[in-house]
Amino acid sequence: MTEVRLILGDQLNENHSWFSSVDASVVYVMMEVRSETDYVRHHAQKVIAIFAAMRRFADVLRSTGHTVSYVTIIDPENQQDLLGNIKRVVEQVGAASFAYQEPDEYRVDEVLRTAAEYLHLPVRCVSSEHFLTERSDVAEFFADSKRWLMERFYRMMRRKHNVLLTSDGEPLGGEWNYDDENRGAWKGAPAEPADMRPHHDHAEIWQQIQQASVATMGNAHAEDFRWPIDRREALQQLDDFLATGLRYFGTYQDAMHHDSRRLFHSLLSFALNVKMISPLEVIRRVEQVYHQGGIDINHVEGFIRQILGWREYVRGVYWARMPDYVDQNFFGHTKPLPEWFWTGDTDMRCLSLAIGQSLDMAYAHHIQRLMIIGNYALLAGLDPKAVHEWYLGIYIDAFEWVELPNTLGMSQYADGGFLATKPYVSSAAYINRMSDSCKGCAFDAKKKTGQGACPFNAMYWDFFRRNEPLLRSNHRLSMVYRQLDRTS
Numbered sequence: 001m002t003e004v005r006l007i008l009g010d011q012l013n014e015n016h017s018w019f020s021s022v023d024a025s026v027v028y029v030m031m032e033v034r035s036e037t038d039y040v041r042h043h044a045q046k047v048i049a050i051f052a053a054m055r056r057f058a059d060v061l062r063s064t065g066h067t068v069s070y071v072t073i074i075d076p077e078n079q080q081d082l083l084g085n086i087k088r089v090v091e092q093v094g095a096a097s098f099a100y101q102e103p104d105e106y107r108v109d110e111v112l113r114t115a116a117e118y119l120h121l122p123v124r125c126v127s128s129e130h131f132l133t134e135r136s137d138v139a140e141f142f143a144d145s146k147r148w149l150m151e152r153f154y155r156m157m158r159r160k161h162n163v164l165l166t167s168d169g170e171p172l173g174g175e176w177n178y179d180d181e182n183r184g185a186w187k188g189a190p191a192e193p194a195d196m197r198p199h200h201d202h203a204e205i206w207q208q209i210q211q212a213s214v215a216t217m218g219n220a221h222a223e224d225f226r227w228p229i230d231r232r233e234a235l236q237q238l239d240d241f242l243a244t245g246l247r248y249f250g251t252y253q254d255a256m257h258h259d260s261r262r263l264f265h266s267l268l269s270f271a272l273n274v275k276m277i278s279p280l281e282v283i284r285r286v287e288q289v290y291h292q293g294g295i296d297i298n299h300v301e302g303f304i305r306q307i308l309g310w311r312e313y314v315r316g317v318y319w320a321r322m323p324d325y326v327d328q329n330f331f332g333h334t335k336p337l338p339e340w341f342w343t344g345d346t347d348m349r350c351l352s353l354a355i356g357q358s359l360d361m362a363y364a365h366h367i368q369r370l371m372i373i374g375n376y377a378l379l380a381g382l383d384p385k386a387v388h389e390w391y392l393g394i395y396i397d398a399f400e401w402v403e404l405p406n407t408l409g410m411s412q413y414a415d416g417g418f419l420a421t422k423p424y425v426s427s428a429a430y431i432n433r434m435s436d437s438c439k440g441c442a443f444d445a446k447k448k449t450g451q452g453a454c455p456f457n458a459m460y461w462d463f464f465r466r467n468e469p470l471l472r473s474n475h476r477l478s479m480v481y482r483q484l485d486r487t488s
Contacts, residue, residue: 002093004029004069006086006100008108009036009050010399012057013275014231016101016129022065029089030058031071034080037214039107040393044220045227045362047209048202049396053229053274055205060230069093073212082111083118090119097121101128102135104315104401106322130275131312132161138316148317148418151177154309163283163308164290164301172290177305178250178298185434186255192263193244198233200225217342217394218359227270227362227396234271238282241266242289250299254367256435258353265365269397272307279307314405317419321405326385328408330416331467333381341390348455350437351376362396367434369395374411375425379459384414422476425463428454461487 005018007030018026032051051073058068069089071078079085090098098121103109116123141156142148155176158164164172206222228234245264252264271277283304290300318325340346344356354372358364364373369391377387388407392398409419428445432438438445438454447453464471464480472481 001025001096002027003097003099004086004090004093004095006030006082006098006112007054007057008101008103009054010104010274011101011128012053012231013128013130013278014057014060015278018101018126019061019064019066024067027067027069027089027093027095028058028061029069029071029086030054031078031082031085032073033071033078033082033085034073034212034214035082037073037209040389041215041217042393043218043359043362043396044206044209044216044222045218045225046393046396046398047214047216048205048220048222048225049227049229049270049362050274051205051209052200052202052225053276056230072208073214074208082108083115086115087119090121095121097123099124099126101126104128104399106318107400128275130278131315132157132279132308133312133316135316135319138313139320141316147421150309150313153313153316154305157308157312161280161283161308163304164287164297173297173301175301178301179305181298182250182302183254183434184251186252186257186260186263188257190248192260193240195226195262196240197226197237197267198228200227200229218362221360228276231276234268234276237271238266238268238277238285241268242285246286246289246299246303247295248299250296250302253302253365254434256350256354256365256368256372256437258436261357261361261363263365266303267363272311273397273399273402279311283308311402314409314419315401317405317409318401321415321418325408325415326388326404328414328416329384330414331381331470333378333412333414334383335381337377337382337386337390347442348376349441349443350431350435353437358394362394364395369406370411370424371426371430371434372437374407375431375456376459378412378423378425379456379463384408384412387412416470417474422474423463423471425460426456427460428456431456 002025004027007028032054037047058070061068071085077088079088086098098115098119100112102125103112138153141153158171159169166172202222202225206220228237245266248264255263257263268282272279272282286300286304289295341355344352344359346352350372354364354368388404391407392400392403405419408414410424413420413423428438432445443454444452445454448457461484464484471477
């Protein structure tokens with residue numbers, strides 16, 4: 001009795017129990033489809049990377065004896081949607097059942113929930129065996145709480161998985177969180193590590209993407225492609241980060257510099273989010289390096305918090321709040337995105353650099369996303385759903401379960417404070433302190449109003465003035481409103 005099993009483009013986990021033994025009665029189906037490339041406009045490198053990684057994964061499975069039915073984007077029999085292609089394979093092999101791994105995105109989950117009715121076959125869903133929590137764990141943890149404070153959840157996860165703890169269950173170093181030590185500006189030293197990521201030529205894949213008329217944005221860099229496409233390359237990237245980047249990561253994780261786009265970030269989020277590597281193995285490796293000595297606790301804790309705490313937490317928020325979460329718009333913002341979000345062509349140098357880098361690399365680190373691009377979007381009153389779709393498309397590591405809460409909740413405060421305790425906005429002073437973007441800009445970061453003043457300054461105070469009925473009662477903003485009250 002043959003069973004068809006679906007592997008999605010973000011389920012490239014070689015260690016999944018499905019692959020622990022070869023079963024001749026199982027056919028794995030993988031597909032490149034327009035329904036997945038077109039629901040938002042994606043960065044060219046994102047589409048290339050997922051297709052290249054999927055094809056490599058199919059080769060790995062075949063090399064170990066598994067049967068794989070692979071549908072390319074230009075296959076003339078491609079139905080260009082998940083269920084259409086699954087049905088075609090089911091009929092070709094005479095399958096008696098269908099199975100899939102739990103999807104990470106609500107949209108895909110809804111489609112696959114209809115598979116039994118569509119295929120007229122028994123259907124089962126299994127775990128992706130990747131995350132450290134189940135979908136509902138975060139909601140259950142906060143069931144009796146008004147505030148879903150990530151720090152509480154993070155401490156529970158530290159204890160549950162025995163991460164960075166002493167023998168009596170206390171945090172190593174005496175503190176649970178070293179975020180106060182992780183806000184340093186980078187002035188050129190220590191030197192940014194060499195970029196040791198692989199070089200690939202994916203010109204053929206890029207040509208096929210264009211042949212299929214998939215609309216993309218950004219630079220493809222198809223002939224010198226730098227993102228990992230299999231587990232071996234992702235593990236090598238982790239090794240390189242542990243050897244050269246981790247020792248400075250914490251202090252400079254919020255820093256920005258136009259000549260050093262990576263600084264001390266690992267750039268592992270794409271490999272993690274398509275499941276080439278697992279969160280727990282990354283955490284254990286980081287812990288191991290710490291115990292070997294020579295790296296301060298703030299770097300290690302700061303990195304682990306992003307994976308063990310924030311990553312699992314936002315996934316839980318996503319599944320607790322969907323499907324309504326995507327339509328949240330606390331401030332009622334409706335302005336469309338400026339055209340320069342697709343070109344980077346603006347005289348505001350910080351935005352030009354951050355968006356330009358995003359278009360060139362399909363990557364920008366969290367502060368560029370939050371405090372440069374997201375800051376502008378919130379202060380300017382851009383439509384949060386449009387901002388979400390732009391973030392979801394442009395970043396190589398952006399999958400809706402992790403991107404949506406970060407964008408709508410953390411960046412745009414569109415959920416009215418469910419995720420963030422206050423809007424994350426700033427004037428030019430923060431940008432000037434944490435980056436070199438203001439040097440050579442057409443605008444003066446220190447000038448508040450008038451000709452040549454940085455727009456962020458007036459926009460910052462205007463944001464709080466126009467939203468005073470919604471924000472004045474927030475105790476975290478009392479200082480802002482005291483200062484505003486003294487301003488003419």
